[in-house]
Amino acid sequence: MDNHIKPKRIAILASGNGTNAQQIAEYFAGRNDVVVDSVIYNKKDAYVATRAKNLGLQSFYMTRRDFMESDKVPALLSERGVDYLILAGFLLLVPENLLRAFPDRIVNIHPALLPKYGGKGMYGHHVHEAVVANHEKETGITIHVVDHRYDCGTTLFQARCVVYPNDSADDVSARIHLLEKDFFPPVIDAYITGRPMPVQQHILL
Numbered sequence: 001m002d003n004h005i006k007p008k009r010i011a012i013l014a015s016g017n018g019t020n021a022q023q024i025a026e027y028f029a030g031r032n033d034v035v036v037d038s039v040i041y042n043k044k045d046a047y048v049a050t051r052a053k054n055l056g057l058q059s060f061y062m063t064r065r066d067f068m069e070s071d072k073v074p075a076l077l078s079e080r081g082v083d084y085l086i087l088a089g090f091l092l093l094v095p096e097n098l099l100r101a102f103p104d105r106i107v108n109i110h111p112a113l114l115p116k117y118g119g120k121g122m123y124g125h126h127v128h129e130a131v132v133a134n135h136e137k138e139t140g141i142t143i144h145v146v147d148h149r150y151d152c153g154t155t156l157f158q159a160r161c162v163v164y165p166n167d168s169a170d171d172v173s174a175r176i177h178l179l180e181k182d183f184f185p186p187v188i189d190a191y192i193t194g195r196p197m198p199v200q201q202h203i204l205l
Contacts, residue, residue, distance in 0.1 A: 008192050009037040011082045013090040018048025020088035020109065020180055025055045027185035034192055037082055042067060042092060067095055074101045084192055087146065088184075091123060094146050106146040107191060109184050111176045113158055114142040118151030128169040128176065136163050139172060141179045143187045157187045158200055 010028070012021045018039070025036045039052040039059040052059035066072045074097050077085070085098065087108040094106060110118060110127075116136075117127045131139045140160035145153040159182070161175045183198055190197045 005033070007031075007033050007035045008083045009035050009081050010084050010086055010188075010192075011037050011077055011080070012039045012086050012088050014039060014041050014046065014048040014088045015043050015091040016046055016048065016089045018046065018051040018089070019177070020184055021048050022051045022055065023181050024086060024088060024185050024188065025052075025057060027189070034189065037080055040073065040076075042090070048089075064092060067092055067098075071097055074098060077101065084188075085146075086188055089124075093120075093150060094148075096148065099146070099148060104145055107156070107188060108144055108146050108151075108153070109180060110142045110144065110151050111139075111173075111180070112142065113138070113140045113160065114144065114151055114155065120150050122151070125169055125173065128172040131163060131172055132167060132169050135165075139163050139176070141176060141183065143184060156191055157183065157197055159183050 012024060014021050021039055028034050028036050036057060039048055039057055040062055041048050041059065042062055042064060044061060049059045049061070060076060062073055083105065085102050085106040087106065098106065111124065112118065112127045112131065117130055122130070138160050140158055142155055143157045144155045147153040159179045161179060163172060186198050189195060
């Protein structure tokens with residue numbers, strides 16, 4: 001690779017535990033073409049801040065007001081030269097100023113096969129509980145570009161897994177976490193670098 005080529009810089013937006021954020025950071029560690037620049041989080045006690053510190057990443061706490069009623073976040077990202085935003089358990093609707101600053105450069109993962117089980121309030125365990133309650137035979141993950149609506153942007157990738165008749169929401173959650181670990185980082189990589197996307201899969205877990 002030409003050392004003069006500027007690396008693509010990622011900022012991860014998160015609200016909670018930060019498992020996906022850590023997996024993304026570890027996936028890109030040591031790369032010189034894609035760099036995880038920082039983590040921005042909106043819940044003061046979110047464990048993702050601890051994960052960022054342990055990984056040697058800069059992290060920044062921003063309130064809901066900072067995101068929704070000011071230009072603090074776009075200004076910070078511009079100052080740091082960030083090229084792409086990755087949502088990893090980020091629960092706020094992305095504000096218009098970020099959508100304008102990063103057109104088609106914000107990527108999210110959703111723990112269901114969109115358009116099913118998307119929209120406001122449908123995140124984490126709420127999704128898995130709904131999947132079980134409705135006796136779905138399969139579920140999965142959807143990785144998509146973010147637009148101005150919850151869970152409605154262009155789909156980049158889906159991976160599926162079986163839902164068994166006696167499954168609990170916890171059982172489903174465990175399978176979804178495995179899919180997230182296996183596919184979220186390489187799909188981000190493919191989207192940013194232009195490499196081939198992973199093959200969309202149906203996994204018997």
